[in-house]
Amino acid sequence: MxxxxxxxxxxxxxxxxxxxxxxxxxxxxxxxxxxxxxxxxxxxxxxxxxxxxxxxxxxxxxxxxxxxxxxxxxxxxxxxxxxxxxxxxxxxxxxxxxxxxxxxxxxxxxxxxxxxxxxxxxxxxxxxxxxxxxxxxxxxxxxxxxxxxxxxxxxxxxxxxxxxxxxxxxxxxxxxxxxxxxxxxxxxxxxxxxxxxxxxxxxxxxxxxxxxxxxxSYCTRLSITSQENMLQTIDMMDCYFRENNVSYEVWKYFDCFKVRVFILLIVASELSEDYKRYGTLLRKNLKGMSMPLSLRDRWVCILIKYMPWRFTYLIIRFLNNLKKIKLQLYN
CATH class of the missing domain: 3.90.550.10 (Spore Coat Polysaccharide Biosynthesis Protein SpsA; Chain A)
Structure with a gap:
């Protein structure tokens, strides 16, 4: 058959x-x-x-x-x-x-x-x-x-x-x-x-x-391995796009993707040293990034760009805890 x-x-x-x-x-x-x-x-x-x-x-x-x-x-x-x-x-x-x-x-x-x-x-x-x-x-x-x-x-x-x-x-x-x-x-x-x-x-x-x-599930908990997988995916995508000579427009969208991934890692960070690591990567990729972001992502970018590390970390931890409470209410 x-x-x-x-x-x-x-x-x-x-x-x-x-x-x-x-x-x-x-x-x-x-x-x-x-x-x-x-x-x-x-x-x-x-x-x-x-x-x-x-x-x-x-x-x-x-x-x-x-x-x-x-x-x-x-x-x-x-x-x-x-x-x-x-x-x-x-x-x-x-x-x-x-x-x-x-x-x-x-x-x-x-x-x-x-x-x-x-x-x-x-x-x-x-x-x-x-x-x-x-x-x-x-x-x-x-x-x-x-x-x-x-x-x-x-x-x-x-x-x-x-x-x-x-x-x-x-x-x-x-x-x-x-x-x-x-x-x-x-x-x-x-x-x-x-x-x-x-x-x-x-x-x-x-x-x-x-x-x-x-x-x-992998999506409900970001282990250290999961975080490294996300960074590995970015590196693979970068190599693939270079090898295939993608258009300038695709590269701009890829810049947006990287920023969103770093924001996800920042929001999920349990340790302040991880937060600083991903925050540094985010700052580097924000330069020249012209694609629109969601309201939440724009606020995270503003905090990372202009506020002290410790203050921003506490704010993002608070927002992450609110998200967990929301999930508990739904479930």
């Missing part, structure tokens, strides 16, 4: 969520031309046991499921790449195992790419907290370069989970996830995918549920 869509799901430490995720996949209205590839990254909990027990309730899906096993824990990026390497579909969709899909997502998205033949199909998503659900509309352009600018400007979700992507776009341009880069692992491939994409489509509907309550 011809496989049109491969759904890629990494598994590690998600026994609380895997049944919800897998149920949304196995109950998809799309019955044929689909495969589900799960990658067990040596999870220490019962995630795989729960997945296999759930699969027994869907015997018609068993032949469509591949469960791949890592011999050692290799991280999220390696799990995504393992799944991608074994995908046989024309298009791939990444689903994180603490998230879930609308039940007609795969059928509707495949219908759209059949019509448009686009390299990347984007769609809206819902940020799901326990007590709040926020509809998130994507900003999309019709070509890859303009989408790259939107990504760098922070006006687009950077994950692969909100994009149906033609597998040949990965293969023909040698775009792979980088093992060990587990924070910004999606951005590290998405910016290259956009740079190489000829056409981008859009469905104005939220097909993806992006769960915000998993305290163990």
């Amino acid at each position: 011809e496989i049109l869509l491969s759904v890629l799901v990494p598994i590690y430490g998600v026994e609380k969520y895997i049944e919800r995720c897998a149920t949304s996949l196995f109950e998809q209205t799309l019955q044929d031309h689909i495969e589900f590839i799960f990658v067990n990254d040596c999870t220490k909990d019962n995630s795989v046991v729960k997945l296999l027990n759930l699969l027994k309730k869907y015997p018609h899906r068993i032949s469509q499921v591949k469960l791949l096993e890592h011999s050692r824990n290799r991280g999220l990026a390696a799990s995504r790449q393992t799944a991608l390497n074994h995908a046989t579909g024309d298009y791939v969709l990444t689903v994180d195992s603490d998230d879930w899909l609308e039940l007609d997502a795969c059928e509707e998205l495949l219908n759209s790419v059949r019509e448009t033949k686009c390299d990347i199909l984007m769609f809206d998503y819902i940020a799901d907290y326990k007590r709040k659900h926020i509809y998130c509309k994507q900003n999309v352009a019709s070509n890859g370069i303009d989408c790259l600018k939107l990504l760098l400007a922070g006006k687009m979700h950077g994950g692969t989970c909100t994009k149906l992507i033609k597998k040949s776009l990965y293969l023909e341009n040698r775009i792979n996830y980088i093992e060990g880069l587990n924070m910004f692992e999606d951005i590290s491939v998405v910016y290259r995918l956009f740079f190489c994409a000829q056409s981008v489509g859009y469905r104005k509907r939220a097909f993806y549920h992006y769960y915000q309550g998993n305290q163990n």
Whole structure:
């Protein structure tokens, strides 16, 4: 049977969520031309046991499921790449195992790419907290370069989970996830995918549920390794843009991206020495930066530029604590 869509799901430490995720996949209205590839990254909990027990309730899906096993824990990026390497579909969709899909997502998205033949199909998503659900509309352009600018400007979700992507776009341009880069692992491939994409489509509907309550995810805690991953991504992007002679306009958007990353690192900094390190990087990159920033980012830049280190650090810690309180209220 011809496989049109491969759904890629990494598994590690998600026994609380895997049944919800897998149920949304196995109950998809799309019955044929689909495969589900799960990658067990040596999870220490019962995630795989729960997945296999759930699969027994869907015997018609068993032949469509591949469960791949890592011999050692290799991280999220390696799990995504393992799944991608074994995908046989024309298009791939990444689903994180603490998230879930609308039940007609795969059928509707495949219908759209059949019509448009686009390299990347984007769609809206819902940020799901326990007590709040926020509809998130994507900003999309019709070509890859303009989408790259939107990504760098922070006006687009950077994950692969909100994009149906033609597998040949990965293969023909040698775009792979980088093992060990587990924070910004999606951005590290998405910016290259956009740079190489000829056409981008859009469905104005939220097909993806992006769960915000998993305290163990990479996005809810910025470890030292995660912070280094973010800086590593900036260096990789810089090299890639130089090698491919991107336009001056793309460079300006990249300046904006770097400033936003440094601000994120500053706001997340628990130690004053980290705050000073990222503040110094921010000051260097503010020179000549002409792209617009959000209101919050503009205030952080003003504080960093004109106020004493200690005072600014305390203000930003206060703002960060307010953000944590907000998340607790939502969850």
